[in-house]
Amino acid sequence: MAYVVTEACIKCKYMECTTVCPVDCFYEGTNMLVINQSECIDCGSCEPVCPTEAIIPDVDDTNDRWKDFNEKYAAVWPKIKASQRGEPPADAENWKGVENKLETEFDPTPATR
Numbered sequence: 001m002a003y004v005v006t007e008a009c010i011k012c013k014y015m016e017c018t019t020v021c022p023v024d025c026f027y028e029g030t031n032m033l034v035i036n037q038s039e040c041i042d043c044g045s046c047e048p049v050c051p052t053e054a055i056i057p058d059v060d061d062t063n064d065r066w067k068d069f070n071e072k073y074a075a076v077w078p079k080i081k082a083s084q085r086g087e088p089p090a091d092a093e094n095w096k097g098v099e100n101k102l103e104t105e106f107d108p109t110p111a112t113r
Contacts, residue, residue: 001057002040003047004066005033007102008054011095014088017046017055018080027077028111031089036074037067052096077110084113 005017009032017033018026025039026046035046037058047055058067095101 001042001059002037002067003035003042003044003055004037004058004061004070005035006054006056006066007032007100007106008052008097009033009050010101011089011098011105012052012054012092014051014092015080015085016049016051018085019082020045020049021082024079024081026080027074028080029073029077030107030109030111031105033080034070034073034077036079037071073108078113080111086113 011031013032015033018024022043022045023039023041025036025041026033027036035055044057047057056066058064061067089095095105
């Protein structure tokens with residue numbers, strides 16, 4: 001079972017998950033991260049460190065919504081390595097727990113460094 005990042009990451013992007021991932025399977029968009037399903041080794045180390053609880057096992061992903069989403073954006077966003085961890089957005093705490101961010105706040109643009 002792989003893991004997926006859900007909309008709780010949007011506009012929060014804390015990145016603690018990237019520091020514990022042994023295979024660097026995270027990819028970065030402007031305002032969230034996703035997991036490459038074919039690179040994830042199912043270790044689960046990312047799930048408990050996510051402050052927004054945005055990471056879930058793909059078996060808990062109803063109708064593969066987030067699996068498909070993660071696969072789509074992992075194919076076009078740049079890979080982020082643990083050594084490249086950045087700071088979360090200054091207003092990340094304001095977005096923690098906000099619902100329906102996918103429809104109103106998601107930015108499909110790849111991150112630039």
